[in-house]
Amino acid sequence: QKEVEQNSGPLSVPEGAIASLNCTYSDRGSQSFFWYRQYSGKSPELIMFIYSNGDKEDGRFTAQLNKASQYVSLLIRDSQPSDSATYLCAVNRGSNYQLIWGAGTKLIIKP
Amino acid sequence: EAGVVQSPRYKIIEKKQPVAFWCNPISGHNTLYWYLQNLGQGPELLIRYENEEAVDDSQLPKDRFSAERLKGVDSTLKIQPAELGDSAVYLCASSLDGTEETQYFGPGTRLLVL
Numbered sequence: 001q002k003e004v005e006q007n008s009g010p011l012s013v014p015e016g017a018i019a020s021l022n023c024t025y026s027d028r029g030s031q032s033f034f035w036y037r038q039y040s041g042k043s044p045e046l047i048m049f050i051y052s053n054g055d056k057e058d059g060r061f062t063a064q065l066n067k068a069s070q071y072v073s074l075l076i077r078d079s080q081p082s083d084s085a086t087y088l089c090a091v092n093r094g095s096n097y098q099l100i101w102g103a104g105t106k107l108i109i110k111p
Numbered sequence: 112e113a114g115v116v117q118s119p120r121y122k123i124i125e126k127k128q129p130v131a132f133w134c135n136p137i138s139g140h141n142t143l144y145w146y147l148q149n150l151g152q153g154p155e156l157l158i159r160y161e162n163e164e165a166v167d168d169s170q171l172p173k174d175r176f177s178a179e180r181l182k183g184v185d186s187t188l189k190i191q192p193a194e195l196g197d198s199a200v201y202l203c204a205s206s207l208d209g210t211e212e213t214q215y216f217g218p219g220t221r222l223l224v225l
Binding site: 090092102 | 151152153154155156159167202212215216
């Protein structure tokens with residue numbers, strides 16, 4: 001079992017709809033959770049992070065964390081073609097500050 | 112504020128040749144990371160520095176890879192000799208310190224070993 005798992009996709013969503021990306025992790029001691037976006041041929045860029053159970057909203061993006069079930073999700077409202085990218089989930093290892101990365105989910109927003 | 116700078120952006124070498132990558136982190140960031148990313152995969156940590164000290168190099172293949180961060184600012188990652196399987200993107204990232212987990216990435220160096 002990988003420490004951080006994501007569905008590789010591609011996930012295809014029509015423009016204007018809600019895109020839902022999921023990530024599960026294995027280390028119950030993990031405290032910090034990050035979503036990064038990576039465009040093809042570019043480096044990862046931070047979208048948002050979440051530390052506490054529940055929802056955290058930032059513009060069109062909402063991160064949801066459920067530590068009991070060990071999953072974190074990212075919702076993108078009013079999806080735009082420019083949201084088409086690979087979304088990487090990163091989780092800190094509870095024993096140190098190292099981030100463990102998922103393989104990413106490729107999101108395609110269809111005009 | 113300038114971001115993380117890396118050079119070169121692209122490198123093509125023949126196997127068994129040496130290669131070096133350079134990284135300049137965001138000013139004031141004490142923690143520096145070198146990652147390797149293969150196509151369709153997430154970044155894999157090679158080494159993490161806190162100032163000049165390598166605090167996590169457990170994933171660095173020390174038979175051929177080496178890294179240094181003299182003076183706690185710039186860093187260089189070297190491969191000698193390169194193998195075909197080393198073809199990947201090498202990413203440098205920095206964060207404010209070891210307890211600040213938000214990492215900021217440079218543009219990466221795309222290495223192709225022929």
